[in-house]
Amino acid sequence: xxxxxxxxxxxxxxxxxxxxxxxxxxxxxxxxxxxxxxxxxxxxxxxxxxxxxxxxxxxxxxxxxxxxxxxxxxxxxxxxxxxxxxxxxxxxxxxxxxxxxxxxxxxxxxxxxxxxxxxxxxxxxxxxxxxxxxxxxxxxxxx
Amino acid sequence: xxxxxxxxxxxxxxxxxxxxxxxxxxxxxxxxxxxxxxxxxxxxxxxxxxxxxxxxxxxxxxxxxxxxxxxxxxxxxxxxxxxxxxxxxxxxxxxxxxxxxxxxxxxxxxxxxxxxxxxxxxxxxxxxxxxxxxxxxxxxxxx
DNA sequence: CTGCTTGCAAAGGCTTTGCAGAACA
DNA sequence: TGTTCTGCAAAGCCTTTGCAAGCAG
Numbered sequence: 001x002x003x004x005x006x007x008x009x010x011x012x013x014x015x016x017x018x019x020x021x022x023x024x025x026x027x028x029x030x031x032x033x034x035x036x037x038x039x040x041x042x043x044x045x046x047x048x049x050x051x052x053x054x055x056x057x058x059x060x061x062x063x064x065x066x067x068x069x070x071x072x073x074x075x076x077x078x079x080x081x082x083x084x085x086x087x088x089x090x091x092x093x094x095x096x097x098x099x100x101x102x103x104x105x106x107x108x109x110x111x112x113x114x115x116x117x118x119x120x121x122x123x124x125x126x127x128x129x130x131x132x133x134x135x136x137x138x139x140x141x142x143x
Numbered sequence: 144x145x146x147x148x149x150x151x152x153x154x155x156x157x158x159x160x161x162x163x164x165x166x167x168x169x170x171x172x173x174x175x176x177x178x179x180x181x182x183x184x185x186x187x188x189x190x191x192x193x194x195x196x197x198x199x200x201x202x203x204x205x206x207x208x209x210x211x212x213x214x215x216x217x218x219x220x221x222x223x224x225x226x227x228x229x230x231x232x233x234x235x236x237x238x239x240x241x242x243x244x245x246x247x248x249x250x251x252x253x254x255x256x257x258x259x260x261x262x263x264x265x266x267x268x269x270x271x272x273x274x275x276x277x278x279x280x281x282x283x284x285x286x
Numbered sequence: 287c288t289g290c291t292t293g294c295a296a297a298g299g300c301t302t303t304g305c306a307g308a309a310c311a
Numbered sequence: 312t313g314t315t316c317t318g319c320a321a322a323g324c325c326t327t328t329g330c331a332a333g334c335a336g
Binding site: 003080082102109112115116118120121127128129131136138139140141 | 149196225226228230231243245252254255257258259260261262263264265267268270271272273274275276277278279280281282283284285
Binding site: 170189213230 | 324325326327336
């Protein structure tokens, strides 16, 4: 059995557990969407998730994909990325890490965590605390 | 004469020069929009720029505000910020600096440049070079 | 004159919502 | 049986564009 096959039952069982552990009830559609998202480390737009998810089996509606991705992000299962104005991207890795972004190709890729460090000594404004740090390194074609 | 009055002629002359030096022909509307934007260090949405610009004198259309802000950003006169999916923000300071962002209040504020440092040793992907680094520190209400 | 700019309205693209039916507990 | 979830279509919002009229050089 191919362990990366999103349709094998072991993978499916892990996804169900993962959803439950994040307080998300594992409906058929949510499991399918989460399987697509979490198959490998990747950065996908909602539209891409929709397309990939619907390559097999019973299709999931666009509204459900958008709503589920929003839910997953709120529950901390995936991370929502704000790299440009065009569309949201969703990152299957939630551990702290940063990104290169090429606006021309709309490609996002992780920066090796070893090679970037952010040092912050500033106090957050009154009555607020830091919920996350996002570093986006914008790229352009050389020359 | 109040030197911060956006309608005094000295300020206006500086704006015209500034636009010219960025390769932007200084039409009446663009000077008005740039005056609003550059009056002080600030972070404004297009809608806010529209409202502020049209508080005095002959109104500028929404399309012209959007197009001009896009032009200014492309020419390096202001900086476009990608902090959330809702809308773009424009920053009147173009020198490298980073931001706190409170998604609940939609407030952006600068982080004291002294108190944040980013160390990047990663090589950008092939045939690309770094065009800018954006650090956004997301905030949430304390507790 | 000739090309750039404006401004209105309309279109466009991404995302959310209303609501009826289906699934679930 | 009551609550939650889905999915279609429609609406909503920010932003861009088409095009005719205006302005600048």
